[in-house]
Amino acid sequence: MKVVFFVGPTASGKSGIAHAWAKKYSGAIINCDSIQVYRSLDIGSAKPSPQEMKEVPHFLFDYVSVGDEMTAGRFQRDFFEILEKIKGQYPFVLVVGGTGFYFQAIEKGMFPVGASNPEIKADVEKELATAVGPGRLYRELQEKDPAAAEKISINDHYRLGRAVEMMRSHGKTRAQVEQEFREQQTPFPYPLLKLGLAVERDCLLSRVEVRVTEMLKRGLLQEVKVLIDQGHGEWAPLSSVGYRECVRFLRGEIPTELDLWKEIVQSTMKLVKKQRTWFQRDSELFWFSREQVDLAEAKLSAFRAN
Secondary structure, three states: OEEEEEEOOOOOOHHHHHHHHHHHHOOEEEEOOOOOOEOOOOOOOOOOOHHHHHHOOEEOOOOEOOOOOOOHHHHHHHHHHHHHHHOOOOOEEEEEEOOHHHHHHHHHOOOOOOOOOHHHHHHHHHHHOOOOHHHHHHHHHHHHOHHHHHOOOOOOHHHHHHHHHHHHHHOOOHHHHHHHHHHHOOOOOOOEEEEEEOOOHHHHHHHHHHHHHHHHHHOHHHHHHHHHHOOOOOOHHHHOOOHHHHHHHHOOOOOOHHHHHHHHHHHHHHHHHHHHHHHOOOOOOEEEOHHHHHHHHHHHHHHHHO
């Protein structure tokens, strides 16, 4: 089976293009968006409609139960299980989304840091809670893993604590773990083409504004209210862009729906910037604009034929 990664920022129009290609060439679509995996998060995640899912086979959408939480490691396992299950049923699959870390997990594997010892974790947390603890932990890290210490601020207690936990638990520096990871890394096991949809910022802003307006009209606030009323107000996915602002609005922290609209648009554009920064690091991506869809489709056709 051939695999096509199709990446790009939120609201760029990836899903529509992917749907057209999958329908035209009898392919399937696999989700690579960290929020579209969840049930009951339909409007704010811009999940494909039931009609779209009938027209083209879709996988890894809408399957994680409310209250449960997805991780990159679990997604990686689910992804390869699905590929194995559907192997031979479709000439190719389009892996579509904007969650860069999930794409990295399925292409390059998960960094094998493992779990820290619970007792060591508790000890580190106690030390961090004291006035002199962070300084003491930072000096320990400088002494035993100076390269890691250079990349972490003494004021970043989460990363500092995590680094010391892993160092104490496994007795290795971060560089040693990274070297082991590189030595054990295996190539992606399927033929792979990587496409990226590029949209100018002004055009993307207009698309985001329209999208947020439509989401609110379709009942985004009600979608969030139902979850809060069910006792899921602290559920991790509700801290994602769009949902986070709705939670704040329903708690009275955002005064008007116009302010809510503005905040969601602003947060979405910040997410777009992060997505662009992440994907631009990948030199293997073939980027195309909305005016160059035919060019990208030709790439896809050649990939399918070879």
